[in-house]
Amino acid sequence: MKRSLLGRLWPNITAALLIVGFIFPVYWMFATSFKKTPDIVSDTPVWFPTDPTFQHFQTALDADNFWTLVRNSLTVTILAVVFSLIISLAASFALARMRFKGRRGFIVGFMMAQMAPWEVMVIAIYFIVRDADMLNSLIPLTLFYMVMVLPFTLLTLRGFVAAVPKELEESAMVDGCTRRQAFVKVILPLLAPGLMSTSMFGFITAWNEFPMVLVLNKDVEYQTLPLWLSSFRSTFGDDWGATMAASTIFAIPILLLFVFLQRKAVSGLTDGAVKG
Numbered sequence: 001m002k003r004s005l006l007g008r009l010w011p012n013i014t015a016a017l018l019i020v021g022f023i024f025p026v027y028w029m030f031a032t033s034f035k036k037t038p039d040i041v042s043d044t045p046v047w048f049p050t051d052p053t054f055q056h057f058q059t060a061l062d063a064d065n066f067w068t069l070v071r072n073s074l075t076v077t078i079l080a081v082v083f084s085l086i087i088s089l090a091a092s093f094a095l096a097r098m099r100f101k102g103r104r105g106f107i108v109g110f111m112m113a114q115m116a117p118w119e120v121m122v123i124a125i126y127f128i129v130r131d132a133d134m135l136n137s138l139i140p141l142t143l144f145y146m147v148m149v150l151p152f153t154l155l156t157l158r159g160f161v162a163a164v165p166k167e168l169e170e171s172a173m174v175d176g177c178t179r180r181q182a183f184v185k186v187i188l189p190l191l192a193p194g195l196m197s198t199s200m201f202g203f204i205t206a207w208n209e210f211p212m213v214l215v216l217n218k219d220v221e222y223q224t225l226p227l228w229l230s231s232f233r234s235t236f237g238d239d240w241g242a243t244m245a246a247s248t249i250f251a252i253p254i255l256l257l258f259v260f261l262q263r264k265a266v267s268g269l270t271d272g273a274v275k276g
Contacts, residue, residue: 026251029244029247029248029251030244030248031047031048031049032240032241032244033056033057033241033244033245033247033248034049034052034053034054034056035049035052035053035241036049036051036053036241037239037241040240040241041240053241055241056239056241056242056244056245057245057248057249059239059241059242059245060242060245060246060249061249063228063246064220065220065221065223065228066228068220068221069220069223069224069225069227069228070225072138072222072223072224072225073207073224073225073226075138075142076138076141076142076145076206076224077145077203077206077207078203079142079146080142080143080145080146080148080149080202080206081149081199081202081203081206083142083146084146084149084150084153084202085153085195085198085199085202087146087150087154088150088153088154088157088198089157089191089195091154091158092154092155092157092158092160092161093161093183093187095107095154095158095161096158096159096161096162097161097166107155107158110151110154110155111151111155114151114152114155118148118212119211122211122212122215125140125144125212125215125216126215126216129216135216135217135218136216136217136218136219136221136222137216137217137222138222140216141212141213141216141217141222141224144212145205145206145209145212148205148206148209149198149201149202149205149206152198152201152202152205153198153201153202156194156197156198156201157191157194157195157198160191160193160194161187161191161194164187164190164191168186168187168190169182169183169186169187172185172186200257200258203253203254203257204254204257207225207226207253207254208226208254209224209226210226210227210230213226213227214227225250226250228246229246229247229250
């Protein structure tokens with residue numbers, strides 16, 4: 001009886017410790033952004049902001065080019081996610097429903113692309129963009145982010161499309177729908193969880209990307225928030241409150257996206273892994 005109880009207890013304790021370990025840095029960042037400077041630099045840790053202040057957030061929001069960088073980040077991230085979803089949706093349907101020569105090699109190639117570290121291609125991409133005279137532009141950055149998230153998006157949606165019974169599509173076509181109408185009216189609504197999970201992953205990946213924008217866009221007018229955040233402390237010296245406030249602002253879109261989509265995203269990832 002005791003062994004059975006311990007066997008159930010230890011996994012729960014381990015999971016609780018892991019959750020605390022992952023959540024605590026986020027909490028500390030969030031709490032520090034509301035503390036006054038004496039509490040932040042105090043030798044005795046202040047676990048809760050007893051007298052919250054929004055001054056650090058005001059400092060971060062008043063930083064030079066902040067709203068320009070917000071616009072740039074949202075632009076390249078949203079466009080990259082939308083384009084990757086459009087391409088991978090069509091390609092995943094073809095891979096899941098059709099049989100053609102070279103199909104397995106194509107899938108293996110995408111898997112290898114997903115495993116490869118993109119940082120190894122930074123220099124090559126820089127030379128290509130430089131020779132095309134497209135440095136300090138959001139266009140190559142958007143294209144790179146799209147290509148970066150495309151393998152995962154395609155492989156995930158392929159498994160999700162394969163999990164949808166073919167009979168649903170065939171029944172719609174028997175009732176008079178064309179293949180495109182059957183896909184839009186029958187298959188596409190069933191792919192909503194998969195689309196949400198892949199879009200969330202793509203958004204997080206593109207939103208947090210740092211090395212490529214550092215190499216391609218030296219002009220601050222074409223940079224994004226990760227690069228701004230990396231230089232934030234040098235801009236404000238030892239103002240840790242403003243640094244934590246800036247980090248909190250940067251994390252808010254990801255946290256909101258996860259809160260709204262996490263249930264659909266988890267079901268999309270698990271369902272998409274069933275077949276394929």
